[in-house]
Amino acid sequence: MHLHRLEKVWLLIGIGTLVMFLTIVGISAFAQGHHPPSDLTTLDPQKVDTTEPFNQPGLKKIGDNEYELVIVSQAFAFMPNDIKIPEGAKVHIIVTSKDVVHGLEIVGTNVNMMVTPGHVNSLTHTFHKPGSYLIICNEYCGTGHQMMSTKIEVTKA
């Protein structure tokens, strides 16, 4: 098959980009352990209220300025809805849903995950700047979806 010289050049650029992309994704996944925010734990979505740690949603101190934040989402609210975190705290966010698929996004941060019933999702984030952070549901979950939000107050240490 005859190919124009410039066609060969841009095919090479395209293939090179693809190889570069797969290499970066491969190293990030297999060598550095990056993965989607699902920690592969499952639970019965009808027994969320009696399953650890979701029977006591809220902030728990687990180390030196290190916290575990357990959130339960349901139509159309996040539990708990009044969260106060000290500045610079490393927070492991653990979340599940009691009913339908929700989203959990902390606006202005990299925390953005899908919350699926029957699954536990988790992400770790360090809150460097004090202030008010808005948590919103970013997966359409029903007629009250636009009201589903809460706030995190990051207080000065």
Place this chain on the structure above:
Amino acid sequence: MAKEFISDKKEQEIAQKKEYSLFGTFLSVLMLALFLILSWFGVYYLFIQRL
């Protein structure tokens, strides 16, 4: 009529064998590549800023 048709066909064959200039297309492809790469770096910058 028939002769004209044949000569048209021959001309078409000659034209197909000629190498076209693809410089403009190449430039457009490179411009698209630049746009994609810049948007990737933009997203990466946003990610780093929000860590």
